[in-house]
């Protein structure tokens with residue numbers, strides 16, 4: 001499908017659905033049904049089987065007429081991670097049930113992967129899912145679960161076979177967060193607010209129809225999620241957006257604070273942000289061309305994390321006396337995850353998470369070194385023994 | 393902030409084929425030992441290699457339009473060639489003659505002498521060089537050759553590609569600005585100098601009442617845009633240098649054993665190589681974007697300077713990592729890492745330093761220290 005064809009479809013859609021008068025949810029549902037939600041997805045699931053690289057243009061066309069959007073910052077995990085995983089491994093019925101409300105934002109998602117004993121070593125999760133009739137009963141504890149307080153569903157990795165070696169005993173589920181056994185407790189973080197949570201799962205029931213992929217295939221499915229997470233964390237859009245956009249604005253707004261020394265550092269970071277953006281554009285083009293992307297997604301996440309951290313640190317220095325102040329330490333539970341929100345101090349602190357969330361930069365370096373460069377794997381004491389026999 | 397154009401960053405079939413051909417020829421004709429020999433004064437490799445690339449593969453006139461007998465290709469194809477030349481650390485005047493001098497001549501192409509020159513470059517009969525120090529950036533002041541009674545005089549130090557050239561493209565200071573003259577190399581004193589990168593050996597040029605043919609009376613813009621194109625495309629050579637350093641180092645560390653195991657398995661080493669991989673990937677994307685921007689004549693000012701400043705530093709970092717991570721062997725004359733370190737370090741200064749490009753970028757993207765430019 002060409003871009004002109006897409007433009008025509010958007011125009012037709014807008015002629016039939018006036019964004020000014022149509023109810024927001026109705027408008028978004030209709031946009032999904034018309035295949036204009038994520039054009040790279042298949043027909044019937046919000047897309048047209050088109051080149052996903054054309055999506056930004058479609059979004060621009062909708063934004064250009066002031067149409068309501070699906071508030072992507074409120075559902076980053078749903079859009080960026082759950083959706084591509086459901087698309088890759090879901091049954092037709094699962095795709096039909098979950099993708100629509102996910103895209104419109106009627107149902108937000110969170111990610112129940114990490115546990116106190118399973119962070120970088122995600123395959124070590126000990127949350128248990130035990131078969132019970134036509135479903136599963138889940139018990140365990142998850143941690144660092146962003147947006148759990150707002151989520152209707154979660155992607156969940158749990159252990160179904162403790163006798164298998166650790167990567168082989170996992171299964172991937174779609175968990176209903178309104179189940180009475182789900183207890184979400186805010187976990188206050190470095191910024192003062194509680195974007196993430198601890199989640200306690202006690203006899204949570206999940207029907208087998210909400211298992212994604214086969215039993216024991218959870219590690220493979222989870223990797224699809226993680227690769228998409230790294231791509232979506234790192235992928236830039238337009239020039240000078242994200243952290244560089246924010247910090248460049250601060251520079252322009254504060255002529256009194258500028259010095260040649262800060263300028264040299266800022267320009268270096270501007271160039272790095274632009275290069276990361278170009279690398280992201282090339283990745284999108286490669287993916288559209290059917291070339292494998294995940295290693296480059298990881299590369300982008302490395303570049304992005306360092307750039308965001310250095311930029312946000314520079315911004316605090318640039319602001320001088322004002323950099324010593326902070327907007328508000330009050331504990332709140334935000335509805336949106338925004339890396340560039342609030343003030344410079346917040347941005348500086350929040351950016352520290354960029355090299356931890358979604359796989360730490362050290363883990364990504366391991367992955368790149370081993371899978372891309374073919375260097376020897378790290379020593380693994382836990383590889384060939386049943387999970388239940390491992391030291392923990 | 394103007395938005396960036398959508399440019400295709402994936403190689404075309406033509407580009408891939410060209411790259412393969414150049415790589416095969418260099419594998420065959422450009423052994424690293426012969427590059428090393430250039431440091432001891434043996435330039436036989438350079439003398440044999442350029443005719444093979446220029447005439448046999450027709451690369452000399454790659455950027456010259458077909459109407460003048462050239463290849464009619466774009467900056468994107470030139471970038472693919474440069475990337476391969478960088479990987480091989482090949483001593484050729486492709487960058488100086490076929491990119492920089494050719495770009496300047498293309499701006500003069502409505503003058504007969506310039507058209508003729510382009511035709512003979514494309515035919516592989518002549519090789520040209522812009523007579524400025526290799527360190528001249530697009531914003532630097534230009535050297536001051538002057539004209540008296542129709543004859544040119546003055547001296548320019550550290551000119552690249554002029555040893556290989558028989559035709560000099562000379563910026564000449566005039567009361568009104570800078571003119572471009574063409575001068576036969578035979579009419580100048582060309583003194584080769586011992587250079588940091590002997591695979592791109594520099595020479596000092598002295599004109600003492602030389603005859604020049606005027607190609608462009610008001611030539612400053614042409615020279616500056618030729619230098620910007622040079623900087624933007626040099627980025628591809630730098631990406632190629634960096635890629636070689638990474639690949640060679642990874643290959644060596646997969647076999648080098650210490651403490652009873654392969655050294656490449658130590659995490660401290662793996663992480664440095666992974667970081668380097670990220671930089672090299674990003675450098676190749678930036679270089680490709682600059683080439684596509686030059687080919688489309690869109691966003692050139694930003695794209696070329698971003699690529700030039702980023703790829704310059706990545707190439708140096710890659711070469712420095714290659715030396716450190718390979719250990720003592722990399723300090724030897726025999727192991728080729730030093731060729732790439734010398735090339736990368738010299739390239740970092742070529743056609744403007746990273747800092748100079750970033751300083752120029754500050755005006756373009758409005759991140760100035762003082763009042764914004766009018």
Ligand SMILES: Cc1cc2nc3c(=O)[nH]c(=O)nc-3n(C[C@H](O)[C@H](O)[C@H](O)COP(=O)(O)OP(=O)(O)OC[C@H]3O[C@@H](n4cnc5c(N)ncnc54)[C@H](O)[C@@H]3O)c2cc1C
Pocket residue numbers: 110111112113114118119120121143144145146147196353356357358359360361362363366378
């Ligand atoms: C802001 C934020 C939001 C998050 N949101 C979510 C979420 O929504 N859902 C979810 O499931 N998880 C989430 N996480 C969790 C995140 O994925 C983990 O924090 C991360 O994977 C690291 O695990 P850990 O914190 O247990 O650190 P650890 O694994 O204990 O790591 C400690 C240190 O050791 C290093 N290290 C560990 N193993 C190695 C190794 N093999 N080689 C070298 N170094 C190593 C790490 O890099 C790190 O520096 C979030 C985290 C943050 C910071």
